[in-house]
Amino acid sequence: MTVAQNIDTHPLSPIEHLLDLAAEDMKSVDIIIRERMQSPVGMIPDLAEHLVEAGGKRLRPLLTIACAHLCGYSGDDHYKLAAAVEFIHSATLLHDDVVDTSAKRRGKKTANLIWGNAPSILVGDFLFARAFNLMVETGSLDALEILSNASSIIAEGEVQQLAALGDISMSKDDYLSVISAKTAALFAAASEVSAVIAGQEPPVREALKTYGLELGIAFQLVDDALDYGGFETALGKSIGDDFREGKMSYPVIHAYQNAAQKGDEQQIGFWHKTMRDNQQAETDLEQAISLLRAQGALDATLDKARSHSQKAIQALDIFEDGPWKSALTELAAFVVDRVH
Amino acid sequence: MTVAQNIDTHPLSPIEHLLDLAAEDMKSVDIIIRERMQSPVGMIPDLAEHLVEAGGKRLRPLLTIACAHLCGYSGDDHYKLAAAVEFIHSATLLHDDVVDTSAKRRGKKTANLIWGNAPSILVGDFLFARAFNLMVETGSLDALEILSNASSIIAEGEVQQLAALGDISMSKDDYLSVISAKTAALFAAASEVSAVIAGQEPPVREALKTYGLELGIAFQLVDDALDYGGFETALGKSIGDDFREGKMSYPVIHAYQNAAQKGDEQQIGFWHKTMRDNQQAETDLEQAISLLRAQGALDATLDKARSHSQKAIQALDIFEDGPWKSALTELAAFVVDRVH
Numbered sequence: 258m259t260v261a262q263n264i265d266t267h268p269l270s271p272i273e274h275l276l277d278l279a280a281e282d283m284k285s286v287d288i289i290i291r292e293r294m295q296s297p298v299g300m301i302p303d304l305a306e307h308l309v310e311a312g313g314k315r316l317r318p319l320l321t322i323a324c325a326h327l328c329g330y331s332g333d334d335h336y337k338l339a340a341a342v343e344f345i346h347s348a349t350l351l352h353d354d355v356v357d358t359s360a361k362r363r364g365k366k367t368a369n370l371i372w373g374n375a376p377s378i379l380v381g382d383f384l385f386a387r388a389f390n391l392m393v394e395t396g397s398l399d400a401l402e403i404l405s406n407a408s409s410i411i412a413e414g415e416v417q418q419l420a421a422l423g424d425i426s427m428s429k430d431d432y433l434s435v436i437s438a439k440t441a442a443l444f445a446a447a448s449e450v451s452a453v454i455a456g457q458e459p460p461v462r463e464a465l466k467t468y469g470l471e472l473g474i475a476f477q478l479v480d481d482a483l484d485y486g487g488f489e490t491a492l493g494k495s496i497g498d499d500f501r502e503g504k505m506s507y508p509v510i511h512a513y514q515n516a517a518q519k520g521d522e523q524q525i526g527f528w529h530k531t532m533r534d535n536q537q538a539e540t541d542l543e544q545a546i547s548l549l550r551a552q553g554a555l556d557a558t559l560d561k562a563r564s565h566s567q568k569a570i571q572a573l574d575i576f577e578d579g580p581w582k583s584a585l586t587e588l589a590a591f592v593v594d595r596v597h
Numbered sequence: 598m599t600v601a602q603n604i605d606t607h608p609l610s611p612i613e614h615l616l617d618l619a620a621e622d623m624k625s626v627d628i629i630i631r632e633r634m635q636s637p638v639g640m641i642p643d644l645a646e647h648l649v650e651a652g653g654k655r656l657r658p659l660l661t662i663a664c665a666h667l668c669g670y671s672g673d674d675h676y677k678l679a680a681a682v683e684f685i686h687s688a689t690l691l692h693d694d695v696v697d698t699s700a701k702r703r704g705k706k707t708a709n710l711i712w713g714n715a716p717s718i719l720v721g722d723f724l725f726a727r728a729f730n731l732m733v734e735t736g737s738l739d740a741l742e743i744l745s746n747a748s749s750i751i752a753e754g755e756v757q758q759l760a761a762l763g764d765i766s767m768s769k770d771d772y773l774s775v776i777s778a779k780t781a782a783l784f785a786a787a788s789e790v791s792a793v794i795a796g797q798e799p800p801v802r803e804a805l806k807t808y809g810l811e812l813g814i815a816f817q818l819v820d821d822a823l824d825y826g827g828f829e830t831a832l833g834k835s836i837g838d839d840f841r842e843g844k845m846s847y848p849v850i851h852a853y854q855n856a857a858q859k860g861d862e863q864q865i866g867f868w869h870k871t872m873r874d875n876q877q878a879e880t881d882l883e884q885a886i887s888l889l890r891a892q893g894a895l896d897a898t899l900d901k902a903r904s905h906s907q908k909a910i911q912a913l914d915i916f917e918d919g920p921w922k923s924a925l926t927e928l929a930a931f932v933v934d935r936v937h
Contacts, residue, residue, distance in 0.1 A: 298757045352722060356715040375696040378718060379755045382692060382725070386748035389729055393742045401741065402733045408726035415719045417638045 271587035328455035344388035351381035407446035414438025441473025471569035478562035611927035668795035684728035691721035747786035754778025781813025811909035818902035
């Protein structure tokens with residue numbers, strides 16, 4: 258298997274196809290997002306605008322919209338919930354960038370670099386509170402429960418990741434539990450809430466929760482591989498962030514375990530120095546990337562991602578065929594195949 | 598009028614009296630707080646424990662409990678709401694200490710100094726999410742609305758305060774609007790939610806909201822005076838924090854406006870240098886304190902606090918006499934008189 262795949266044979270990528278299918282709904286979501294990030298305190302909309310303009314594909318609110326359609330929902334509350342999901346995501350991005358002292362996000366300077374840490378923290382809090390305002394307006398206590406639970410799980414995952422910085426002996430299972438919390442919990446909640454507002458039974462809720470969770474895990478694993486992948490221009494994501502921060506991720510765990518199993522002292526020493534002790538020389542990232550490639554660690558990460566993406570697709574079996582099911586199925590495959 | 602007042606004639610201070618009256622309830626609140634700050638991620642309870650142990654008087658949850666009794670509430674939901682209020686407060690403290698780069702809080706080292714900024718931010722997020730979990734469990738959408746609105750208003754107030762750092766020409770009205778948001782909004786919400794869960798009519802909700810709001814404004818104004826007051830040991834609060842950060846507060850606005858009115862170039866120059874330009878020499882805090890005293894700025898601040906405390910007390914007129922009304926009345930007076 259190779260990392261390189263050509264997806265140019267489709268006129269639209271699956272995510273673009275889904276965005277196209279949900280175009281009208283996403284306009285409504287965008288209106289709510291822009292309305293609710295307003296405040297008489299000027300720094301708040303300025304900073305929120307920066308984040309909104311930086312774009313990203315609004316994957317999480319898109320899940321809420323798509324899953325609502327999949328459940329045959331015909332009301333209006335999915336717009337507010339989708340906006341709430343995006344606000345929770347934006348709040349965590351703002352806080353993460355302070356926590357990680359990141360300089361770039363989606364190819365743009367991060368808010369903390371422009372405005373400083375303090376506004377990033379406080380505007381994150383503001384957006385988080387606004388997310389709950391929006392949820393309250395839908396009147397769905399179940400949706401509130403799902404998203405407030407997800408929010409505390411996300412924070413737990415972030416703290417767990419922080420505690421594991423430089424923990425070179427971290428297991429793959431522990432790592433998967435971190436990303437299930439910090440990344441996949443919001444994908445899962447974003448999907449499950451739609452079943453809830455559509456009044457679906459528990460098996461449907463569970464199916465969508467599983468879809469979101471597995472998709473989120475796959476998404477994060479691919480992100481991990483991309484951080485060592487060298488596609489900076491294409492993705493607007495600088496590479497090597499995880500490495501520089503000593504942030505453990507699947508490829509490094511895989512490569513380190515391989516090296517440890519073989520008793521390769523040179524490789525073990527390299528990971529100890531760079532990740533555990535966070536002592537990095539100029540050329541160490543390059544060296545890390547070539548070690549990961551040599552150990553098949555990026556391919557192993559993508560294989561793992563693919564298996565989770567397949568679980569996401571299987572979770573949709575419960576639904577009848579139709580355009581939304583197809584689009585969500587294609588999305589799950591694409592999340593892995595976007596590595597091109 | 599003098600700042601010094603002796604309150605040693607009472608065996609219990611009014612806040613201790615209220616804590617005594619609410620002792621059983623506060624135990625239940627404490628149990629919930631300790632249960633819900635748990636997490637398998639060890640750093641979270643460690644850090645939360647530090648904050649909880651640091652103590653403080655739990656004034657905000659105490660308001661929720663006292664107001665619930667005042668409204669004749671007989672259920673159990675006030676415990677969860679009181680714990681939620683304390684979690685929201687704790688989350689804002691954790692974030693504030695990062696924003697202000699504070700080293701001390703209630704006489705103890707701040708969490709950000711011990712654990713670093715990142716865990717303080719993330720554990721704040723965790724507690725905030727847990728607050729919403731607790732609210733959801735009460736099933737009261739009205740309570741959720743009140744507290745989520747308060748949360749976004751608090752964040753707005755914090756950002757507004759940040760934007761006003763060193764803004765020596767800030768008006769008293771603008772300042773009062775900042776503290777209404779950053780401090781008093783939570784006092785107001787903590788009080789109002791009790792009327793809501795007790796099923797009280799809008800006038801009662803409004804009365805308790807007003808009580809909390811006015812009490813919160815009085816409380817913050819007194820805090821402002823204390824920051825220039827030199828009671829470090831008694832209160833476990835280091836003095837001069839606001840000054841060093843260039844954080845505008847009522848006493849400084851009052852003194853600066855006086856100086857400007859008189860055209861006192863020396864004093865104007867002093868405030869420009871120290872607050873606007875944040876250029877401070879070793880002896881400048883002492884100098885600031887003596888200028889504030891000479892201008893009657895601390896007394897003016899306490900007078901202003903007293904007028905808000907009286908408004909709080911008036912708001913209770915709607916209730917029949919009884920032990921809880923008395924205790925809340927005494928509390929409002931004490932919030933100002935604690936300056937001894």
